[in-house]
Amino acid sequence: MAAGNVPSRQTLLESTDPVLLRKAGKQLRKLPADPDLRQVTVAVLATSTVGPYRDLLTSALVGAGMWPAIDPGEYGTFEITLASGRFTTGADPDLVSLLMDESFFLPADWSPTDVPALAAHVEGRLHELGELVAAALAGTAATVVLHTVPLPAQVRDGLVSLRDRAAVAQLWTRLNAGLLDLAREHPQVVTADLVGLLADAPFAARDERLHRYADLPYTDGALLLLAGEVRRAAQARAGLSRKVLALDLDNTLWGGVLGEAGAEGIELGGLYPGNAYKQLQLSVRRLREQGVILVLASKNDAALVDEVLAGHPEMVLGADAFAVRAVNWKAKAENLRAAAESLGLSTESMVFLDDSPFERGHVTAELPGTVVLDASGDPAHLVRTLLRTGWFDVLDLTKTDLQRPQLYRARALRSDFSTGFGSSQDYLTALGLRLTPAPVTGYTVARAAQLAARTNQFNLTGERFDQATTTAMSTSADHLVATFEVSDRFGDEGVVGAAWVHRDGDRWRVLNLVLSCRVLGRGIDLAIAGWLARQARAAGATRLEASYVASKKNGVAAGFWTTAGFAAGAEPGSFVLDLTTEPGDLPGWITLRERSDA
Incomplete structure (x- = not known):
């Protein structure tokens, strides 16, 4: 199997199937690193033996x-490694997975007649x-990814x-x-809730024989659940x-x-199967x-769909829930590509749920970066099919995340508003664009890190x-980390x-600058560069340095620094702006606002 396929x-x-994934992980570890996949380093610390966990985790991450x-x-070495913070002999890992069992928390011997002493020991650990x-x-x-720990049956x-049994259960x-x-x-x-996951699992948490023989804490199935949470x-x-x-309608x-x-x-x-579809909605x-x-x-009659969206008493998702509605008889791959373009996003940002094997196969062939989910079969499993792989997970929900559906509906309104102007500058001026820079705060640091990861x-x-890292840099006198908010007449x-x-x-040296693709083409990037130059000059800097490192996806930014007035530096991909003279003007259609709390 090719990892990049x-x-x-x-x-x-x-x-x-933990047996299949265990074997696949073992074979994958023999292959050279795939440059087309995101490289990730993981340190595993265990209170027992790691066993097949490494292979299962490999399969989960490659997937x-x-x-x-x-x-x-x-x-x-679980405790001493944690205490030292040196997880690997090389560079700092991206993730640390803590594989724990009850042995860390329970004393080697304990008395069932002294539950308070047991409780004191567990709470101390x-x-x-x-x-x-x-x-x-x-x-x-x-x-650092850790997990809840099952209470062993023998305890x-x-x-x-x-009563004591209930007391120990409460303690756990x-x-x-x-x-x-x-x-x-x-x-x-x-923290992954392994205990909760095991409650829905069709296998035991532990194989007692393997636990005694090889100090394996959990069964392959339980380890696969944990690998999925780390993934x-x-x-x-x-x-x-x-x-x-992206959602189909009929039988979805x-x-x-x-x-x-x-x-x-x-x-x-109503009753099954209608209740299953409502739960999905x-x-x-x-x-x-x-x-x-x-x-x-959806391949459907648009007028009939509008009738259902507006009038069906059990319809949870109305017309305004969708940023884009592609209800016609075109190929769905074509519609998804057009929807992504109208949103200013890549088709790789999409998950597509459809019951038709033909439609799923065509989208997979035409848009290989799109995640395609199977909505066929028993509708009782639809919610599980949609949610179990966690494609929409984020570490923290930010204010921008919560606003995103409305933001992208407003994007469609901007697209409609753009018609009827003699030039793009007339349109941009009419938009009333406002840029608000500010040093990163405890409220915006998660969003800054999210932009770095996802842009x-x-x-x-x-x-x-x-x-x-962003938090540490924000409190360092040697660094500036800034965020940039944008607003216009539409919100x-x-x-x-x-x-x-x-x-x-x-x-001053710009280590990185990232900007959401949904505001490209409005001059926001040039305004940010101008603001950075003014900040540096006001602080006494005489030069502002920057870099461009080409990737497969950032070609749109290749000429940015020269467009912003920077000169090519001595090293390939380096750029320099002389700050001994006043930086050029900001784009005239953008108003710069300073946050009152900055």
Whole structure:
């Protein structure tokens, strides 16, 4: 299997067979790194042996479009490695996966007649783990992924008093609540609810024989669940989450074929199967509330669809829920490509849900970067099909995420408004564009890191500064990290850009500048460069340096620095702006505003 093959990767991602994925991971680790996949480094620390976890994690990460270098720590070094914060012998990893079992928390021997003593020990070990994690985070920018821990049956069933059994169960619930709370205390921590996942799993958490024989903490199935959660964290951290959900209608958002059954004959709401389709719509609406952009892609009669969207009493998603509606008889791949273009996004930002194998196959062939999900079969499984792979996961929801559906509807209004102007400058002037720069704050640092991770087109150096690094730079006297908000007559676009700058006396250097593709073509990038130049000159700098590092996706930004007035530097890809004279004017159609709280 070629790691870069999209259908093969999707098979890995959707498979729930731990034996298959274990074998696949073992073979994948023998292959050279795939340059077309996002490179990710993962350190694994375990309170037991790692076993097949490395192979399962490899399959999970490759399935999501990442090429992993996984470094399992030495057996028996869990605590000392956490305390030192040195997870690998090389560079700082992107993620650290903590594989834990009950052995870390339980004493080697305990008395069932002294539950308070047991509780004191477990709570003490939870406190020690919290201190170890805090110590480790002080020396790394990695995202640390840990998990809740199942209570072993031999502990639970070893208590003959039902009251004591309930007390220990309550103790273990507090332990797992404390593990989950670590994610609230530390932005770099993600806690996966393994206990909750196992409740839905068709396999046991542990094989007692393998546990005793090889100190394997969990079954392959349980380890696969955990690998999936680490994959979701890695995917979100790397900016590989999707922004758009494109949906079919017939036998996807409702049961039946509208053209045959009519508006009153489709299955939606009420008893099964109509209730399954309504639950899907409710889940889709919740995704939209969290920033997912919805696109309608259906081969149907537009007038009939409008009738259902507006008038069906069980319809959860009205016409205004969709940023783009492509209801016609064109090929769906063509409609998805056009929808992505109108939104200013790539088809690689899309997830497509459809019941037709023909449509799914055509979209996969024409748009290989689009995630295609199968809506055929029993509609009771539709919600699970949509949500289980976590394609829309982000580490933190930002204000811009929550506003995204409205922002992209406003984009469509701008497109309509642009007709009727004699020139693009007339249009831009009429838009009333406003740019608001500000140093990054605790409220905007997550958005800045998200832009670094997810922006590909206007990403000038490819440096993807994460939240921990961005936070550290924002408090350093040697750095400036700034965010940029944009608004116009149609509303607020939110934080659409960020810059990371190193300040070294009279020499400032732009480490990276990223800008959302949805505001390209308006001169915002030039206004940002002008603002940076003025900030540097006001601070006494005499030169502003910058770089452009070409990638497969950032060709749109290739000539940016020269357009902004910079001269080519001595090194290839380097640029310099002389600040001994006043920088040029900002684009005349953009008003610069300073935040009152900056």
